[in-house]
Amino acid sequence: MYTYLNLLVTAPATPLAQQLIEAVAGEAGKGTLSVPLVPIGSPPGTPATWYGASGAIGSELVQLLRDAQALAEAAGIDLSQAELLLSQADITEIDAEPWAAVLERLGLERQQEAV
Amino acid sequence: MFGLGKLGKMGRVGGVRATLASILSKYPGSHLWDFGVPADKVAHRKNLLNYSHDLSNNLAWQKVNSTAPVSATVSPDGTTCFALTDDSTNADHKIRQVVAVAAGTVVTFAVVAKAGTADYLWLYDGYANSGKNFNLSAQSALTAIGTAPSAFSVADMGGGWAIYVFSYTTSTTVRPEIGISIDGVGSNYVGTGSTVFIDAAGLYAGTYTAQQILDQGGIQRITDYYTEFLAAYPTHNLYQDSAGTTPAFLPTHPVGLCLDQPSGSVVLGAELNSNPGPFTATTGYTAGTFTAGALPTLSIVSSLLRVTTNGTNYGVAEMSFPTVVGKTYQVILGVSTISTGDRLIYRIGSTVQGYDYVDASLSSGATPSDYKMIFTATGTTCYVTFGNHATPPGSFTEFNRVTVKEVLGSHASQSTTTKRPVLSARVNLLVATEDFSNAAWETLIGGTGSVPVKTPGFTDPNGGNTAFRIQCNRGAGNTGADYSVVRQAVSISGPSIYTSSIWVKSNTGATQTFNLDVSNGQPVTATTSWTRVFSQQAAPGRFDISNYGSDGGTASLDILVWHPDIRPANSPTNLPAYQRVTTSTDYDTVGFPLRAVWDGVDDCLVVPTLDLSITDKVTVVAGVTKQSSVLGVVCELTAGSGSAPGSFGLLVPGAVADTQNWRSGGSVPAAGNINSSAITPPASLVLSAQGDIANDVSTLRSNGAEAATSSANQGTGNYSSSALYIGQRSANAVSFTGAIQSITLIPALITASETAVIEASVNNSMGKVY
Numbered sequence: 001m002y003t004y005l006n007l008l009v010t011a012p013a014t015p016l017a018q019q020l021i022e023a024v025a026g027e028a029g030k031g032t033l034s035v036p037l038v039p040i041g042s043p044p045g046t047p048a049t050w051y052g053a054s055g056a057i058g059s060e061l062v063q064l065l066r067d068a069q070a071l072a073e074a075a076g077i078d079l080s081q082a083e084l085l086l087s088q089a090d091i092t093e094i095d096a097e098p099w100a101a102v103l104e105r106l107g108l109e110r111q112q113e114a115v
Numbered sequence: 116m117f118g119l120g121k122l123g124k125m126g127r128v129g130g131v132r133a134t135l136a137s138i139l140s141k142y143p144g145s146h147l148w149d150f151g152v153p154a155d156k157v158a159h160r161k162n163l164l165n166y167s168h169d170l171s172n173n174l175a176w177q178k179v180n181s182t183a184p185v186s187a188t189v190s191p192d193g194t195t196c197f198a199l200t201d202d203s204t205n206a207d208h209k210i211r212q213v214v215a216v217a218a219g220t221v222v223t224f225a226v227v228a229k230a231g232t233a234d235y236l237w238l239y240d241g242y243a244n245s246g247k248n249f250n251l252s253a254q255s256a257l258t259a260i261g262t263a264p265s266a267f268s269v270a271d272m273g274g275g276w277a278i279y280v281f282s283y284t285t286s287t288t289v290r291p292e293i294g295i296s297i298d299g300v301g302s303n304y305v306g307t308g309s310t311v312f313i314d315a316a317g318l319y320a321g322t323y324t325a326q327q328i329l330d331q332g333g334i335q336r337i338t339d340y341y342t343e344f345l346a347a348y349p350t351h352n353l354y355q356d357s358a359g360t361t362p363a364f365l366p367t368h369p370v371g372l373c374l375d376q377p378s379g380s381v382v383l384g385a386e387l388n389s390n391p392g393p394f395t396a397t398t399g400y401t402a403g404t405f406t407a408g409a410l411p412t413l414s415i416v417s418s419l420l421r422v423t424t425n426g427t428n429y430g431v432a433e434m435s436f437p438t439v440v441g442k443t444y445q446v447i448l449g450v451s452t453i454s455t456g457d458r459l460i461y462r463i464g465s466t467v468q469g470y471d472y473v474d475a476s477l478s479s480g481a482t483p484s485d486y487k488m489i490f491t492a493t494g495t496t497c498y499v500t501f502g503n504h505a506t507p508p509g510s511f512t513e514f515n516r517v518t519v520k521e522v523l524g525s526h527a528s529q530s531t532t533t534k535r536p537v538l539s540a541r542v543n544l545l546v547a548t549e550d551f552s553n554a555a556w557e558t559l560i561g562g563t564g565s566v567p568v569k570t571p572g573f574t575d576p577n578g579g580n581t582a583f584r585i586q587c588n589r590g591a592g593n594t595g596a597d598y599s600v601v602r603q604a605v606s607i608s609g610p611s612i613y614t615s616s617i618w619v620k621s622n623t624g625a626t627q628t629f630n631l632d633v634s635n636g637q638p639v640t641a642t643t644s645w646t647r648v649f650s651q652q653a654a655p656g657r658f659d660i661s662n663y664g665s666d667g668g669t670a671s672l673d674i675l676v677w678h679p680d681i682r683p684a685n686s687p688t689n690l691p692a693y694q695r696v697t698t699s700t701d702y703d704t705v706g707f708p709l710r711a712v713w714d715g716v717d718d719c720l721v722v723p724t725l726d727l728s729i730t731d732k733v734t735v736v737a738g739v740t741k742q743s744s745v746l747g748v749v750c751e752l753t754a755g756s757g758s759a760p761g762s763f764g765l766l767v768p769g770a771v772a773d774t775q776n777w778r779s780g781g782s783v784p785a786a787g788n789i790n791s792s793a794i795t796p797p798a799s800l801v802l803s804a805q806g807d808i809a810n811d812v813s814t815l816r817s818n819g820a821e822a823a824t825s826s827a828n829q830g831t832g833n834y835s836s837s838a839l840y841i842g843q844r845s846a847n848a849v850s851f852t853g854a855i856q857s858i859t860l861i862p863a864l865i866t867a868s869e870t871a872v873i874e875a876s877v878n879n880s881m882g883k884v885y
Contacts, residue, residue, distance in 0.1 A: 001215045002369060002532065028356075031531040034847040035717050054716040055533035056369040095217075095699050098606065099716050 002056035004094040006102050007065070009033055013088035014051040020075050020085070024061050036111040037103070044112045050090075054099045065091055135859070135876040136379030138869045142861045144729070147376040148527050148720075148841065149352060149857040150711035151880050152538060156348055156364045157704045162317040162335035163214050163222075164291075169338065170197040170210060170313055174476070177211050180204040180306065181295065183313065190314040191227060191272045191333070197313045198231060201295050201306030208306050209237070209294035214318055216289040217367075217700040221265065223323045224291045224316075225280040225334055227272065231310035236279055237294035237302040245283035246292075248299050251275075251311060257299045270325035276314065278325045278334070291318055320701055342475060345487045349447075350381045353538075353711075357528040359443060359489035360473060367700045369535035370711045372491070373720060374443070375524025383445060384521035387436050392449065392516035393418035397432075403500065405429035405468060411502060419451050419513040422502035429460060430510075431502030433468065436519050438492035441723065443526055446473075446490075448501055449516035450483040458504035459512055461486065465494030472497070476504050489522060527720040527841055536711035536718045536842060539854070540704045543680045543694035544605045544613075545658055550697075551583040551676070555603050562597030562664065563590030569601065575677045576618055576645040584622055587629070587662040587672040597664035599672075604657050605681055611795050612684040615658055616649045616692060618677040627669035630661040638666065641674045647692065651684055683797045687882030708856065708882050715743055715852025719843030727752065727834035730862040731781060731808035733763060734870070738856030738877040738884075740799040741767045747851030749802075750858050753837045754845040757785050761835035763806050767851065768796070775822065777815040779806025782830030787813020791822035797853070799884035801877045803870050808832060812864070818885035819874055856881050 009017045014033050021029040036048030057065075064071040065086070072082035092102055103109060139145040166175035170183040186198035201208035216222060228236050230251035239246030239260050246260035247267050254269050254277040264281035271277050294302030295311050317334035328334060337343065341361050345351060352374040353363040359372045374381050390399040394415050402410040404427050411430030412423045424430035438444060446463055453459050462470035472490035490497075499517065503510050529535045547553030551569045558567040568586040575582040587599040607613065619641040621627050627641045630650075637650035658681050662672045678693045687708070696702040713719075727733065737749055749765045756764030756778050762785075769776025774790035787806060794800070794817075803816040806829070813825040841858065842851045857880065859873055878884055 002367075004367075004537070005533075007533070025532065027530045028532045032533050034531075034534075036847075052716065053533040054714055055718065056535055056537065057532060099714065 001059045003059065003062045004055060005057050005062065005065070006052070006054045006090075006092045006094055006097065006099050007033065007057070008037070008050050008052040008090040008102065008106065010050055010088045011048050013085055016085060017089065020071070021061065024064060024074060025058055028058065029061065037108040038111050040107050040109045042109070046111070048111055050106070050108055054094060065089070133869060133872045134379070135873055138865065138872060139859070139861070140378045142863045142865065144862045145377055146525055146725070146860045147379060147857065148373045149376060150370065150373060150536070151856050152353065152364050152709040154705055154709070156351070157540070157709050160335070160337070160340060160365070161319055161331070162337045163216060163320065164212055164316055164318050165337055165340055167317055167334055167337045168315045170199070170316070175212055179209045179211065180206050181208040181210060183210055186312060188229070188312050189274070191274065191276045198310045199293065199295055199313050200308060200310045203306050205303075205305045207294055207302045209292045209302055211290050211292040214289045214291065216285050216318070216320070217698050218285055218287045219698050220285045220320055220701045221282060221322055221697060222285055222289070223266070223280050223282040223319045223321065225278055225319065225323070225325065225328050226293055226316045227276060227278050227314040227334060229275045229277070229312040231312050233295050233297050233309035233311050235296035235299040236311055237296040238279065238281055239292045239294065240283060240285070240290055241292065242286040242288045242290055243283050247281040248296060249279045250299055251277070266322050266324070268325040270329050272329070278329060280323065280325045280328065282322045291316070342486055346484050349485070349487050352376055352381055354489065357530040358472060358491050363538055366538055366540055366702070366704060366709065368538045369532065370538060370720070371529050371532070371535045373527040374489070374522055375526050377524045382523045384523050387444075387519040387521065388434065388517055391518045392420065392514065394420045400432045400434050403431050403433045403468065405431070416513065419515055420517070421511050421513045423511040424503045424506065424508060426506065426508040428506050429502070429504060431460065431500050433498065433500050434517065435496050435498045438495060438497045440492055440495065443489060443491045443522040444497065445520050445522050446488045446499055447516065447518045448486045449514055450486060450512065451515045452511070452513035453483055454511045456505060456507055457510035457512060459501070460504040461499070461501035463488055463490060463497065463499050465492070465497065467498050468500050469498055491526075491528070525722045525725050525839075527722045527839075529720050534717045534719050536713045536720070536855075538709050539712045540707040540709040541694075541696070541699070541702055542682045542686060542690060542707055543696045543702070544607065545603055545679055545681055546696050546698055548679055548696050549581060551585065551601065557602045557604075559600040559602055560598065562594065563592035564588065564597055564599035564662070565590060567599050567601045573675050582675045582677045585660055585672070585674055585676050587660060589662045589664050589670055591670075593664040593667070595663055595665040599662050601660040602657055605655065607654050607656055610654045611797055612651050612653050613655055613681055614649060614651050614684045615655065615679070615681045616647055617679040618645055618647050620645045620675045622673045622675050627672055627674060629668045629672050629674070630659070630663065630666050632657070632659050632661065638668060645677075655681070685798055687799055687884050689882040708880060710854045710856045712854045713842040713851045715745060715747065715850045717843070717847060717850065719847075719850070720841040722839040722841070724836065725752065725839040726836040727862055728761075728836040729833065731833045732806065732862065732864045733779070733834060734803070734805050734861040734863065734865050735763070735765055736801070736803045736859040736870070736873045736877060737765060738801050738881050739767050740854040740856075740881075741796045741852065743796055743852035744768060744773055745852060746770055746849055747853070748840060748842065748844045748849045749851055749855060751840045751844055753835050756780075759835070760784050760830070761832055762837070763804075763834065765802060765804055766849070767800070767802070767853070775800065775802055775815065775817060777804040777813060777823070779808065779813045780829045781808035781832040783828060786827045786829040787811070787825045789813055789815050789823035789825045791815055791817045799881055801874050801881070801884060803874055805864055807864055808834070816870070816874070819871070819878075
């Protein structure tokens with residue numbers, strides 16, 4: 001069973017978030033948070049300040065994203081670390097807030113790409 | 116190169132009427148990735164529960180202070196049923212099942228039941244806090260539990276049996292419960308072994324009466340839904356996971372694997388099992404068990420492989436075959452017999468008795484059938500385990516075949532769940548289209564306007580009572596500040612023209628006028644007869660039944676309305692004019708093509724290796740619906756067609772605003788870089804592109820007409836053996852936003868008439884976009 005979420009994490013917290021997601025979801029979580037995001041209007045080459053993902057997320061992972069205690073237990077980290085990690089994340093249901101609206105709210109855009 | 120003339124003679128190849136399949140077969144090395152699902156498959160399921168007729172299944176049905184053993188009491192269809200029995204706990208006595216249904220969906224819970232030693236049935240969903248008590252002896256409804264159900268009914272089935280239903284709106288989690296009651300009020304009491312008999316249970320999206328479910332043949336039997344689906348549609352090509360375990364065929368299903376259909380359908384390789392059946396010996400199979408105890412006996416009976424337990428759970432047969440990592444295989448287990456009281460279990464994995472590919476256990480009484488599994492190997496040996504779940508000595512299962520074949524072709528997959536496109540058939544951008552009392556329909560007033568009144572229950576064009584009466588009185592004011600409006604905000608995806616429509620009828624006996632859509636939109640007329648009225652505007656952003664003083668329509672509007680719809684004006688023409696939409700995930704699918712939608716964020720399917728190094732010519736035909744003006748890759752060979760030699764790419768839109776882009780190049784990358792004329796999104800397009808490196812051909816057709824061509828020098832060499840990216844460039848860039856119906860890739864320049872045949876096929880699949 002899947003839940004459809006927008007998941008954005010600040011750049012410094014992204015590596016740990018990716019490790020945890022892969023640890024919980026296995027291959028299905030590998031490569032999540034791959035979209036680099038920068039403040040709106042940033043020139044090309046600006047380092048990403050956030051990384052994002054949008055789409056289907058398995059129920060076992062969704063539960064951890066909504067519960068710091070459960071995340072701490074599953075990941076084997078302190079509750080404070082789990083709370084800190086979740087505080088660095090912006091998680092919304094796609095139906096409730098489309099991806100574009102999330103970016104607008106956070107003042108972000110996708111890092112510019114070469115064609 | 117295409118230069119299509121009159122289409123009247125097209126569709127014939129070598130004197131035989133060509134089909135997409137015949138053209139693909141003519142050109143070896145062709146590929147078809149079809150992301151659409153035919154309507155008959157979408158309509159397959161109605162009952163959302165699993166093990167609907169097997170309440171004893173403990174995986175599907177959680178038992179709470181109760182049991183549900185098989186009972187000899189005769190069920191309505193003449194077989195056995197289940198005795199829902201309470202235990203001595205002082206608490207609720209019930210069974211329940213969690214179901215994947217979107218929050219806010221109206222569902223109907225239906226249970227076929229009969230009084231046992233207890234006379235009352237308690238049906239409830241605790242997350243929605245809604246339910247109903249029923250009297251099984253009187254076959255009547257009693258009090259509501261929590262929020263009153265939106266509907267409920269009972270229909271007699273004879274012999275003391277009846278079907279009991281109630282409808283309610285789901286919460287975030289959906290978990291219908293069947294409880295025993297001894298007082299007709301609740302299920303919370305000290306149990307004494309009281310029983311009620313249950314034959315089956317179903318959960319349906321929408322509102323149904325008990326009689327309507329009976330008229331459909333009773334509760335739809337669902338055991339393991341996905342297994343049953345694959346048995347019914349053995350050539351299905353879309354799967355939710357990248358390993359190909361769970362089929363994708365309904366709205367909201369993610370697509371993690373799209374099987375290549377190189378000749379128009381899934382193509383299987385040679386048999387890989389040296390003893391696939393009919394059986395004359397047990398060669399290649401060994402007896403095994405998952406638990407300590409006696410091994411089962413393997414024998415041959417009338418050309419069937421029989422696995423007989425000797426008193427131990429999971430008495431199974433085991434076989435294995437070599438696999439290549441990354442290749443895709445299909446296993447079909449032909450089951451002829453499941454002895455009474457036994458259950459079938461089967462597993463497929465990359466280790467001995469492993470189940471990382473498939474893990475299934477069927478209920479008692481499951482119909483013997485073919486069970487088909489598709490998976491992509493992660494190891495070099497595959498192990499298949501199958502046989503008996505049950506313990507009684509002498510229980511047996513019999514198999515007529517165990518076939519193993521490679522699924523040929525180059526399959527597109529995505530292992531990361533968030534990067535999988537999602538199936539959708541949504542066209543109407545509204546929600547709650549049959550419930551104007553829903554909060555999605557706002558009421559707005561200004562100046563002298565009165566709050567609009569929305570009243571359900573009026574006669575609709577079909578003679579039912581599902582129309583709403585809408586009264587919008589703007590009062591005496593005649594300015595733009597004097598208004599009374601019923602509105603739903605609409606999230607649109609592009610600046611194109613949108614068509615709004617709705618059935619209307621005057622409720623006063625006199626013709627009335629009002630504006631549909633925004634203020635100063637297009638006036639429409641409600642006569643004394645039902646009429647579907649239309650208006651068109653660019654990017655309206657909302658659907659209004661609008662009564663502004665400045666518009667000059669009927670001041671005290673009083674009309675009946677039914678079936679509102681708003682969609683892009685350039686939507687396919689073969690679609691029904693109205694699509695019921697309750698929520699974003701609950702809507703009509705019949706008549707509306709279901710296809711994968713890429714989100715423009717991170718969705719991407721990848722064909723890991725596509726060897727086109729044997730050719731310098733290629734034809735690509737794709738059906739797409741673009742939803743954004745942001746540059747997006749529909750398909751691209753290599754990590755970047757703008758710079759990599761031996762590559763091609765189809766970008767929708769391209770870098771030039773709202774154009775469609777095709778590029779092809781050999782040693783000179785992207786030399787044949789061409790753009791069609793601009794079309795603002797959303798727009799549905801059938802695009803055909805050709806590249807010929809040696810002859811410097813680069814051509815793009817859009818909706819059956821040539822759109823751009825180039826004879827720029829593409830250099831030398833062939834195309835690459837590389838990954839093909841669908842919906843995104845490698846490295847998570849240039850993400851496509853919109854739907855892809857299909858991509859056909861042929862390693863040759865096909866003829867104009869052949870191109871027309873493929874274009875017509877794709878166009879039909881999309882519902883006629885031109």
